[in-house]
Amino acid sequence: MVFFSTLYYYFPIRDALVTSSVNCLTSFLSGFVIFTVLGYMAEMRKQNVDDVAKDAGPSLLFIIYAEAIANMPAATFFAIIFFLMIIMLGLDSTFAGLEGVITAMLDEFPHVLAKRREWFVLGLVCVCYLGALSTLTY
Secondary structure (H helix, E strand, O other): HHHHHHHOOOOOOHHHHHHHHHHHHHHHHHHHHHHHHHHHHHHHHOOOOOOOOOOOOOHHHHHHHHHHHHHOOOOOHHHHHHHHHHHOOOOOHHHHHHHHHHHHHHHOOOOOOOHHHHHHHHHHHHHHHHHHHHHHHO
């Protein structure tokens, strides 16, 4: 037990390694789920997997998981939990990216931005919002 507590102090990158490992394993598990349900859908429809998975890319996630959730008991509950997970995953990824930019800028210009951190973060979030808004609207 003492060995692991001393490792934490000597290796502060432990959190980064754990986060990266959990992210990788979650993606790996998600791939298993997607392709298992895809094979199940193909078998139930008596079609090839190529015909069932016409849409490739991120939209395949919503098609496959929606089909899997619809066949489960208490489908409404699991649908709500699934889409909350997707929203939280997107927000978490956004916060991680923003924190990387904020930390890099504050490390590069500590004398200018240290006292105005809140205003810098507000400005960065507004710029990101306007950039995202341009991709969502015509």
